[in-house]
Amino acid sequence: xxxxxxxxxxxxxxxxxxxxxxxxxxxxxxxxxxxxxxxxxxxxxxxxxxxxxxxxxxxxxxxxxxxxxxxxxxxxxxxxxxxxxxxxxxxxxxxxxxxxxxxxxxxxxxxxxxxxxxxxxxxxxxxxxxxxxxxxxxxxxxxxxxxxxxxxxxxxxxxxxxxxxxxxxxxxxxxxxxxxxxxxxxxxxxxxxxxxxxxxxxxxxxxxxxxxxxxxxxxxxxxxxxxxxxxxxxxxxxxxxxxxxxxxxxxxxxxxxxxxxxxxxxxxxxxxxxxxxxxxxxxxxxxxxxxxxxxxxxxxxxxxxxxxxxxxxxxxxxxxxxxxxxxxxxxxxxxxxx
Amino acid sequence: xxxxxxxxxxxxxxxxxxxxxxxxxxxxxxxxxxxxxxxxxxxxxxxxxxxxxxxxxxxxxxxxxxxxxxxxxxxxxxxxxxxxxxxxxxxxxxxxxxxxxxxxxxxxxxxxxxxxxxxxxxxxxxxxxxxxxxxxxxxxxxxxxxxxxxxxxxxxxxxxxxxxxxxxxxxxxxxxxxxxxxxxxxxxxxxxxxxxxxxxxxxxxxxxxxxxxxxxxxxxxxxxxxxxxxxxxxxxxxxxxxxxxxxxxxxxxxxxxxxxxxxxxxxxxxxxxxxxxxxxxxxxxxxxxxxxxxxxxxxxxxxxxxxxxxxxxxxxxxxxxxxxxxxxxxxxxxxxxx
DNA sequence: CTGTTAGCGCCTTCAG
DNA sequence: CTGAAGGCGCTAACAG
Numbered sequence: 001x002x003x004x005x006x007x008x009x010x011x012x013x014x015x016x017x018x019x020x021x022x023x024x025x026x027x028x029x030x031x032x033x034x035x036x037x038x039x040x041x042x043x044x045x046x047x048x049x050x051x052x053x054x055x056x057x058x059x060x061x062x063x064x065x066x067x068x069x070x071x072x073x074x075x076x077x078x079x080x081x082x083x084x085x086x087x088x089x090x091x092x093x094x095x096x097x098x099x100x101x102x103x104x105x106x107x108x109x110x111x112x113x114x115x116x117x118x119x120x121x122x123x124x125x126x127x128x129x130x131x132x133x134x135x136x137x138x139x140x141x142x143x144x145x146x147x148x149x150x151x152x153x154x155x156x157x158x159x160x161x162x163x164x165x166x167x168x169x170x171x172x173x174x175x176x177x178x179x180x181x182x183x184x185x186x187x188x189x190x191x192x193x194x195x196x197x198x199x200x201x202x203x204x205x206x207x208x209x210x211x212x213x214x215x216x217x218x219x220x221x222x223x224x225x226x227x228x229x230x231x232x233x234x235x236x237x238x239x240x241x242x243x244x245x246x247x248x249x250x251x252x253x254x255x256x257x258x259x260x261x262x263x264x265x266x267x268x269x270x271x272x273x274x275x276x277x278x279x280x281x282x283x284x285x286x287x288x289x290x291x292x293x294x295x296x297x298x299x300x301x302x303x304x305x306x307x308x309x310x311x312x313x314x315x316x317x318x319x320x321x322x323x324x325x326x327x328x329x330x331x332x333x334x335x336x337x338x
Numbered sequence: 339x340x341x342x343x344x345x346x347x348x349x350x351x352x353x354x355x356x357x358x359x360x361x362x363x364x365x366x367x368x369x370x371x372x373x374x375x376x377x378x379x380x381x382x383x384x385x386x387x388x389x390x391x392x393x394x395x396x397x398x399x400x401x402x403x404x405x406x407x408x409x410x411x412x413x414x415x416x417x418x419x420x421x422x423x424x425x426x427x428x429x430x431x432x433x434x435x436x437x438x439x440x441x442x443x444x445x446x447x448x449x450x451x452x453x454x455x456x457x458x459x460x461x462x463x464x465x466x467x468x469x470x471x472x473x474x475x476x477x478x479x480x481x482x483x484x485x486x487x488x489x490x491x492x493x494x495x496x497x498x499x500x501x502x503x504x505x506x507x508x509x510x511x512x513x514x515x516x517x518x519x520x521x522x523x524x525x526x527x528x529x530x531x532x533x534x535x536x537x538x539x540x541x542x543x544x545x546x547x548x549x550x551x552x553x554x555x556x557x558x559x560x561x562x563x564x565x566x567x568x569x570x571x572x573x574x575x576x577x578x579x580x581x582x583x584x585x586x587x588x589x590x591x592x593x594x595x596x597x598x599x600x601x602x603x604x605x606x607x608x609x610x611x612x613x614x615x616x617x618x619x620x621x622x623x624x625x626x627x628x629x630x631x632x633x634x635x636x637x638x639x640x641x642x643x644x645x646x647x648x649x650x651x652x653x654x655x656x657x658x659x660x661x662x663x664x665x666x667x668x669x670x671x672x673x674x675x676x
Numbered sequence: 677c678t679g680t681t682a683g684c685g686c687c688t689t690c691a692g
Numbered sequence: 693c694t695g696a697a698g699g700c701g702c703t704a705a706c707a708g
Binding site (some may be wrong): 005006022036049051052053054055056058059064066073074075077080081083084087088096097098099100101114115117118119120141145223228252255258259262263272281285286287 | 458
């Protein structure tokens with residue numbers, strides 16, 4: 001079946017026997033129109049099933065009601081929830097989301113952003129921008145023409161708004177929780193290649209005892225394989241360590257560690273305490289339920305949206321840092337007695 | 339800091355000392371341009387950091403390179419993965435995704451769709467459309483102006499393309515798997531209010547023995563509470579039943595059942611086999627790993643995207659039905675001997 | 677090969 | 693209160 005040609009404002013005007021200006025006025029309700037003509041126009045709109053063309057409107061008014069979001073990917077619940085938060089906030093302001101996946105590829109990320117700019121979005125939110133592999137100039141150029149907000153970024157660029165978590169503080173809090181339970185020897189599980197892991201490790205080193213002996217790197221920390229990879233690694237590490245607790249840089253690793261402990265017959269938390277980080281949905285579905293630090297992904301998203309809209313309207317940029325809060329569940333408990 | 343006014347094609351033309359037509363030609367590379375002038379234009383573009391305005395272009399050419407996606411929400415990994423599939427396919431064809439959440443609300447779904455139409459998208463994909471609570475006329479009207487694809491829908495509307503799974507067949511296959519392992523008394527766990535559960539139950543009834551005694555409804559089947567709700571319900575059901583296997587309508591229920599079994603000290607799969615449905619990421623992270631039927635969410639998405647583009651280009655609609663395939667993991671095994 | 681020009685659909689002064 | 697007309701940025705004939 002062929003598509004019906006969409007009715008335009010001219011069609012409506014013609015049918016209603018008025019000028020396009022009048023139609024525009026009743027559609028936007030921004031200028032007085034005699035009730036009687038208003039009704040005529042309404043009827044014509046109804047009849048033709050007329051929907052105003054937003055593209056044309058925005059071209060004309062030089063505004064745009066869509067915002068762009070660039071995300072590494074959707075395979076990961078973390079990002080999905082952040083987007084959920086963005087969508088939720090932005091919808092109230094009648095904005096729409098243009099979504100692009102960067103696939104963890106700097107080149108792709110730049111392409112996404114350029115495409116968004118071409119689409120004339122009124123602003124862009126980038127989740128976990130690949131600042132390490134994209135030259136700063138790209139962003140500084142970008143920000144001169146489009147408001148920009150970064151979520152979870154580790155390099156600061158002028159005139160960009162930021163929202164993120166204080167992961168160092170969160171890590172401290174997590175370690176304090178563990179130490180408060182009497183744990184002295186804590187294993188630190190991290191992945192490869194991410195500022196986030198490094199920040200946490202730095203924090204760990206300051207407080208830890210002989211840190212080098214207690215750090216294990218399980219490789220890629222954010223893929224579908226992470227849980228299994230962690231489990232494999234920990235299956236060989238756990239029997240050899242004298243640690244009574246494990247701190248994991250994210251929940252995937254946390255769950256992998258739980259699985260390893262289960263497989264080895266180590267009781268959690270009686271014999272071993274395990275902490276994750278992030279509080280993704282997964283963490284509350286496993287058993288025992290994982291104690292973790294909440295990265296409040298949803299708030300990350302809604303705050304970013306708020307910042308972006310603020311920036312669009314006022315031109316002001318700012319940084320918001322959220323606190324990670326402890327979510328105490330079943331995987332941590334008092335250190336076993338010697 | 340204030341935004342730089344975006345350079346337009348006129349600015350470029352002026353700077354390069356040529357006409358706008360020439361600039362357009364080098365940008366689109368669709369008509370011959372002398373190499374020398376081409377270079378001049380290129381330089382001007384570079385200098386002004388010119389990016390063509392897609393809105394204007396599309397307004398002019400009457401085409402659109404964005405497609406709309408309406409999804410119930412992102413909280414659920416299922417939908418996120420479907421979108422991932424859509425994005426992946428669509429990107430190759432240079433389309434962009436306009437994303438809207440319907441929040442499981444029919445009103446909201448209609449609003450989303452109208453907004454997308456206004457934005458002049460070239461087509462729309464709706465995931466799990468709320469066909470039960472939206473009058474068919476809305477869709478038939480819609481499809482007259484915009485190509486439409488439904489993912490996982492249960493009511494057929496003319497000229498809409500569909501992609502979905504054969505859930506009846508998948509259920510049969512799942513039950514056959516269980517029966518092949520010697521299970522005769524199978525518990526059927528479902529949620530409330532979804533065609534999907536009903537289709538599965540109907541299939542179960544045909545094959546089951548005294549089905550009424552073996553059906554349990556755990557309430558809302560697709561929320562963050564589902565795992566816990568299922569666990570609670572099954573904690574009281576499991577000790578009273580003589581079933582040796584449990585078929586769950588989705589993986590959240592499957593995991594809830596596993597948790598219940600674990601908590602009750604029932605060994606899985608030695609004493610009880612448990613099957614899920616969907617194969618969301620969660621199912622491979624729990625222990626024991628959940629045996630399930632794959633709904634291949636990613637393929638659902640990419641196929642929908644393909645169908646939509648086909649429909650946009652040819653006007654033809656069609657239906658694709660994918661097969662659920664068995665993913666055998668650790669939660670099912672031979673029925674215990676009497 | 678290149679420039680001129682007429683719209684795409686809409687909003688918004690500016691005159692009635 | 694209403695209509696006529698210009699223009700948003702770009703493309704696509706149509707002339708040169």
